[in-house]
Amino acid sequence: MQSILYPGGIPLWRNVVFIQWAIQIVSAVVVIAIVSGFIVNVANEIQDREIPFGFSFLDEAAQIPIGESVIQYEPSNSYLYGFTVAALNTIKASVLGVITATILGIIIGVSRLSRNWLLSRIALVYIETFRNIPLLIQLLFWFLIILELPNVREGYVFFDAFYLNNSGFYLPWASPLGGFWPWAILSIAGLIAAIFAFNFLSKREIETGQPSYPIVAGFAIFILVTIIGLLIFSPLDIVVPERQEGPFGRLQGGARLTGSFFALLIGLVVYTSAFIAEIVRAGIQAVNRGQTEAARSLGLNTNAGLRYVIFPQALRVIIPPLISQYLNLTKNSSLAAAIGYPDLVSVTTTMTQIAPAISLIGMVMVTYLAMSLFYSLVGNIYNRITRYAGVG
Amino acid sequence: MRFSSARKNPAMKLLALTSSLLISTTLLLSACTSDSGATQVALERAQATAAAAIAERNAASERANEAEDRAAAAEASTNRLATIQNRGKITCATGNDTPGFHSLDASGNSVGFDVDLCRAVAAAILSDADAVEFRFTDLAERGPALQSGEIDLMNLTTTWTSNRDINWGNFAPVMFYDGQGFMTRKDLGIESALELDGAAICVTSGTTTELNLADYIRQHNLDAETTVFEQSEVAFDAYGSGQCDAFTTDRSGLASLLTEFPNPEDHVILPEIISEEPLTPVVPHGDEAWFDIVKIVMAGIIYAEAYGIDSSNVDQVAASDNIKAKRLLGSEGDFGQEALGIKKTFMQDVIKQVGNYGEIYERNLGTDGIGLPRKGRNDLWINGGQIYAAPLR
Numbered sequence: 001m002q003s004i005l006y007p008g009g010i011p012l013w014r015n016v017v018f019i020q021w022a023i024q025i026v027s028a029v030v031v032i033a034i035v036s037g038f039i040v041n042v043a044n045e046i047q048d049r050e051i052p053f054g055f056s057f058l059d060e061a062a063q064i065p066i067g068e069s070v071i072q073y074e075p076s077n078s079y080l081y082g083f084t085v086a087a088l089n090t091i092k093a094s095v096l097g098v099i100t101a102t103i104l105g106i107i108i109g110v111s112r113l114s115r116n117w118l119l120s121r122i123a124l125v126y127i128e129t130f131r132n133i134p135l136l137i138q139l140l141f142w143f144l145i146i147l148e149l150p151n152v153r154e155g156y157v158f159f160d161a162f163y164l165n166n167s168g169f170y171l172p173w174a175s176p177l178g179g180f181w182p183w184a185i186l187s188i189a190g191l192i193a194a195i196f197a198f199n200f201l202s203k204r205e206i207e208t209g210q211p212s213y214p215i216v217a218g219f220a221i222f223i224l225v226t227i228i229g230l231l232i233f234s235p236l237d238i239v240v241p242e243r244q245e246g247p248f249g250r251l252q253g254g255a256r257l258t259g260s261f262f263a264l265l266i267g268l269v270v271y272t273s274a275f276i277a278e279i280v281r282a283g284i285q286a287v288n289r290g291q292t293e294a295a296r297s298l299g300l301n302t303n304a305g306l307r308y309v310i311f312p313q314a315l316r317v318i319i320p321p322l323i324s325q326y327l328n329l330t331k332n333s334s335l336a337a338a339i340g341y342p343d344l345v346s347v348t349t350t351m352t353q354i355a356p357a358i359s360l361i362g363m364v365m366v367t368y369l370a371m372s373l374f375y376s377l378v379g380n381i382y383n384r385i386t387r388y389a390g391v392g
Numbered sequence: 393m394r395f396s397s398a399r400k401n402p403a404m405k406l407l408a409l410t411s412s413l414l415i416s417t418t419l420l421l422s423a424c425t426s427d428s429g430a431t432q433v434a435l436e437r438a439q440a441t442a443a444a445a446i447a448e449r450n451a452a453s454e455r456a457n458e459a460e461d462r463a464a465a466a467e468a469s470t471n472r473l474a475t476i477q478n479r480g481k482i483t484c485a486t487g488n489d490t491p492g493f494h495s496l497d498a499s500g501n502s503v504g505f506d507v508d509l510c511r512a513v514a515a516a517i518l519s520d521a522d523a524v525e526f527r528f529t530d531l532a533e534r535g536p537a538l539q540s541g542e543i544d545l546m547n548l549t550t551t552w553t554s555n556r557d558i559n560w561g562n563f564a565p566v567m568f569y570d571g572q573g574f575m576t577r578k579d580l581g582i583e584s585a586l587e588l589d590g591a592a593i594c595v596t597s598g599t600t601t602e603l604n605l606a607d608y609i610r611q612h613n614l615d616a617e618t619t620v621f622e623q624s625e626v627a628f629d630a631y632g633s634g635q636c637d638a639f640t641t642d643r644s645g646l647a648s649l650l651t652e653f654p655n656p657e658d659h660v661i662l663p664e665i666i667s668e669e670p671l672t673p674v675v676p677h678g679d680e681a682w683f684d685i686v687k688i689v690m691a692g693i694i695y696a697e698a699y700g701i702d703s704s705n706v707d708q709v710a711a712s713d714n715i716k717a718k719r720l721l722g723s724e725g726d727f728g729q730e731a732l733g734i735k736k737t738f739m740q741d742v743i744k745q746v747g748n749y750g751e752i753y754e755r756n757l758g759t760d761g762i763g764l765p766r767k768g769r770n771d772l773w774i775n776g777g778q779i780y781a782a783p784l785r
Contacts, residue, residue, distance in 0.1 A: 065606040065618035075606045151634030166635045248591045337622040349532045
């Protein structure tokens, strides 16, 4: 294309494509130089100080105790397996924390904007209190509160099946029997049928204007199919916690949220939800006031306006900072070591007693990075789906 | 035209960023992964990457600089005594949470058995027992702190094990013979650790105690659940509240923990000793002379007790005609002070300011401290114990 300013063609130093590439290449070289500088340094130090390094230890028996695990663990399992168990513990805390913190954060964020003076003040106090106290202090606080519960022998018992004491919350849990998979497949089929019914009925409702109750119908189909499956296949064995013989009287069977995990979850959720609440508030306030008024003039009530008009637009503002809160929550879960929850950091710290510390810390870094990148990926995909068509 | 290039821009940025990230990740991985797992292979790869990176840079002058840097670093790590004398303080890693061994007194000063050895070394080389900078170190951070070489001496109830000897630093002679035991509440009616089947046991992380515990549980087929805490205070709280039925650490630690409970008679220390725990001061690898200085100070306080020299009679003994005692105090002969480059009369400073082994023990662990009887292994060899050191000659 002929340019007016440069009749002889655009010179190289004004060429946009060239400048962009040059900047990219220069920054790549700088990054590589810095990173290799670090590596050189580490390699030299490892050699000079004879610091043990390597990954051959991963196959050996870990020999360390891990208090609780998602999958079965014995100290005779390998380091790699022990590492996986610890990573799963972190993932468990992170996923449960993210879900709960999001729900709580949205509720508090909306309450903060409520016209109800008391409600909005309570939300304000909650936010300002919990986001301004260091998380470690909060974790220890919740943990000490849980320790104040009576011990396992004297704790609360509900219906002879639920136990609450300072060792945790014990509840009945189902373990799969032979008929589990047929039942699971039937339930999934039921879920798909429910979604179809929901879509069909909502379409009908929109087209004909006749109330068709799509949500009720969808749920009814799913629950009905699941219950029929339960009766036919009897897929689950309900295990109720039972007190063991002997002086300690600990409980066995069923599911258990340990005191440490409980404290960790409460701490992470309360802390992160305070931040999420502010993000939600900011997102809602970022939506033009005219949108609320428009929703009103269309005849939508406050709830419907929030749900169908305001929230979908607010989400676009909310999602990116929300993802970074998820990342924070995941990383913050590494404080669990302080209150006795065997997360990734806590377990690998124990491992460094015998195994090479640098290798293990490298593995921990890569694992956290992978988890964070996964959240970012999911968030970015969601962000791409929800953004305005034709923008960006 | 402008719109299309603006639209292209983020995509290109992303591409370039991703590729540079990929390159650096590959570099990192090539240094970190090792399929055979052998240290050598990993090192060689890291070295190869290093060589490539160096070649990329402007060769000659850079190399000269690097050689200088290395020489300086080597100097610092091999002549620790000179470094300390320039600094005027020794850096001593210890703790503040175990009464008797290391804790803070009412005015915030570090006191304890571990602390006193740091003070003794400071008195020996700087003539001032207070010339110590204490670094309160987490039990789990002990290995890295030693490996980095940033501390001069670590005295933090550290058990000497073969793995730590190889990986952490040089272990001096044993200062205190300890062993791991269990504590439970009396009302549980337990008389032996073998009855801990079905119990919940609390333990502090980053210590050999949790490994010993795991071994013991496995060995005796006990179905016990373990909870690992980072800090001993939180573990104590968990035990105190009954979240754990038993607490395990070295028996000296249990004794010192008992002093913190409002009603010590409600708890019982079980008879089993499940490990050997020789508690030992450690210095970083790489400076033999510094290691020798620490050992000679320890030998000095042990022999001072054997010869009957204490903080009250140093001057009389130095002027007396007891040959061995006079050699120890530096008024006659030499047992290595000159070769190490320390003051000939350094033991006078040590004993005046800190005291001999027996005084240090009684003040912190014995009758004036947490009340651990000294009888047995921790007595001097002349009384049938195992506290002994290289003769000073």
